[in-house]
Amino acid sequence: MNYNTGHRPTEGPGLGRIARYAWGKDYHGVMESRLRQLEAMILEQVPDTRTRVYVDTGPIMEKSLAQQAGIGWIGKHSNLVSSDHGSWLLLGEILTTLELPGDEPGTDLCGSCSLCIKACPTGAISEPYVVDARRCISYLTIEYRGDRESIPDDLASAIGNHIFGCDDCLDVCPFNLRADPSVHAEFLPQPGTLAPRLDELTDFTEARFAETFHSSPLKRAKHAGLMRNAAIAQDNESRAS
Structure with a gap:
C-alpha cells in the first residue's frame, strides 16, 4: 500500500520529526483488514485452498518476494522502490497454495545514483x-x-x-520525488505528527x-x-x- 500523502513535516525550533509511515494509523491493522477481505474472497471461490496472511509479522523476506513479484526493486538504501510509488510502500502478503500466474521480477533502475547513501546522517x-x-x-x-x-x-x-x-535516504530518492500520492485516508497525518x-x-x-x-x-x-x-x-x- 502507498502511504505517500503528499504532506511535508514541519521544521522549526523545539520540533521533532516522525517518519512518514507513522503519521497515520498503524499500517498493520489497516493492511491486515484489507488482506483478510481478499483472503475471504479467495476461500469463497476456492474453498480447499490454504492461505496465511502476513503484515510485517512473520518470517517472510517481503522485499525480496515483492521484487520477484514485479512490484519494484530493492534500492541501494535496501528499501523496495516502485517506479510509480517510489519507496513510500508498505508490504503485506497472502501466502496460498493456489496456483497463480507469475510476473516478471522488478528491474533495478537505481543506475549510478548514490543520493541515498550520501544522505544517511x-x-x-x-x-x-x-x-x-x-x-x-x-x-x-x-x-x-x-x-x-x-x-x-x-x-x-x-x-x-x-x-x-527516519526518511532521510527516502526523501532524496528521485523516484520518491515524483511518486504518485496515496488514496488511503488511513495514512493521513494524525494531530501532532507533522510537528x-x-x-x-x-x-x-x-x-x-x-x-x-x-x-x-x-x-x-x-x-x-x-x-x-x-x-x-x-x-x-x-x-x-
Missing part, C-alpha cells in the same frame, strides 16, 4: 544495498531498547531531531502515551523509547543553538 548505508542496522536511525529510535548512555555520542548527535524513524513538540512529549506519562498512540505505529517505540528520543533531540538542539 550516520553512514548506516555502508555500501550500496547494505545497511548496518546498528547505525540506522530507524533502528535506534524504534527497535533499540537501551538508554541514552548506551548510544554512542556520535550516533546520538547524528539522530538530530528524529524521534521515531511534534519536544517539550510536550517529554511530559507524557505512560498513560497519556498509551492513550495518544494506541492506534499509531509510535507505540512500537514504547514510552521509555520515545522519551529517550525526545530528550536526545532536545540535547541536540541545545548544542546547536
